[in-house]
Amino acid sequence: MRLKAQRRLTNKDLADQLGVSEAYMSQVTRGMRDVKLSTLDKMQREWNVTIEDLFKISESDLARIAAWRARQKKKKIPDELR
Incomplete structure (x- = not known):
């Protein structure tokens, strides 16, 4: 949500x-x-932007997405296997 930020x-x-x-x-x-x-x-x-603007991905978005994915993977691993 780059535009929100x-x-x-x-x-x-x-x-x-x-x-x-x-x-x-x-x-x-x-x-x-x-x-x-x-x-x-x-x-x-509301924001007077195109739909395409809502879906644009920046370099900082990629870092945030990678961090989110890493957290999700960690959640899926059972505690006894960590």
Whole structure:
């Protein structure tokens, strides 16, 4: 959520702008839930950006994604095998 960070928005701010719950936005930004197309549409209209802008991936995004994947792998390994 590079654009969210650039705009210095919290999940609550974003949820209020888009008319969704803060819990939903939290789950989306943490990769626990897929974002609805209707939410993406609202987001691009609210921020006056293209859908493509919402999906652009930067170098810092790649580092954040790699760190998230590493945490997910760690969670899947049973404690007795660590």
